[in-house]
Amino acid sequence: MSLFLPSEATPATATVTSNGAPIPFTPRYFGALRETDLAAVDGAELRARYAGDGYVLLRNFLPPAAVNALREGYLALFNSKPVAAPHGTKGHPAYEFVRAPAFRAFVEQPLFQDLTQRLTGRAMTPIRRTPLRHFVPGVPVASRAHIDGTYIDGTPTEVVTVWTPLGDCAHRGGSLMYLEGSHKDPELERKVRNGAPLDRPQDVRPITHDLKWLADLTNSRWLAADFAAGDVVVHSPAIIHATLDATTGVRVSADIRFRRQDGPKDPRWDNDWSADDGY
Numbered sequence: 001m002s003l004f005l006p007s008e009a010t011p012a013t014a015t016v017t018s019n020g021a022p023i024p025f026t027p028r029y030f031g032a033l034r035e036t037d038l039a040a041v042d043g044a045e046l047r048a049r050y051a052g053d054g055y056v057l058l059r060n061f062l063p064p065a066a067v068n069a070l071r072e073g074y075l076a077l078f079n080s081k082p083v084a085a086p087h088g089t090k091g092h093p094a095y096e097f098v099r100a101p102a103f104r105a106f107v108e109q110p111l112f113q114d115l116t117q118r119l120t121g122r123a124m125t126p127i128r129r130t131p132l133r134h135f136v137p138g139v140p141v142a143s144r145a146h147i148d149g150t151y152i153d154g155t156p157t158e159v160v161t162v163w164t165p166l167g168d169c170a171h172r173g174g175s176l177m178y179l180e181g182s183h184k185d186p187e188l189e190r191k192v193r194n195g196a197p198l199d200r201p202q203d204v205r206p207i208t209h210d211l212k213w214l215a216d217l218t219n220s221r222w223l224a225a226d227f228a229a230g231d232v233v234v235h236s237p238a239i240i241h242a243t244l245d246a247t248t249g250v251r252v253s254a255d256i257r258f259r260r261q262d263g264p265k266d267p268r269w270d271n272d273w274s275a276d277d278g279y
């Protein structure tokens, strides 16, 4: 795994962008996600890390060959016909792919569900709606800072997301980053919204596209990692997360979610994902 973190030796001029908005790539703004070795921690430690950090990063959780095969299967759909439909809508390969047996078999592997049960200590059940993200270098579009709680009902032990990059995904390739400790203050998301810059003011669900602004306001860092195919990160719906613009290659990923079996059920998430379903 390559060293990605900025250091004292990083030129002061180094910047990265998210949705085109610059943020200095320095130790002030970026830190490393903590890695967890599943074989080395017991259930209590795993749950403590999930609660304490708001995420759990697992290396080599899936066989890289299986992950890369799924990626290739998806990208191959672009070779067979011209694509006119917007990403993830009917007629676009992502729309078809999330409904296809290969993708369904991948997300329904019991190891995902088992993991979320270990993390929460609860019986968990899959959430059907599974967004497939696809970002391309040269287009300054990334995930804006947000919490999942804005989009789906549930508390951290009721809803869990296993973010799964389909292929290698460096931080500059748009891997998921978390605003350090942002899940600890239940009021934080509401407090920072006031006056937050938004590049798409018509969509008020994200907090902001300006990751530097948010890091300055909260005096926090973005925690990031370079992911290899097979790595996953599990996160709480209360932690603020975002991505950088993909500059190192095509970024494809799936948000695989579970909810507590005896917890609240958000009926909006019962159907297959479509990018225009409004959720």
Ligand SMILES: O=C(O)CCC(=O)C(=O)O
Pocket (backbone or CB within 6 Å): 133, 142, 143, 148, 161, 163, 176, 241, 242, 243, 253, 254, 255, 256
């Ligand atoms: O993959 C992304 O860019 C966003 C994913 C996300 O927000 C999530 O999984 O909750």
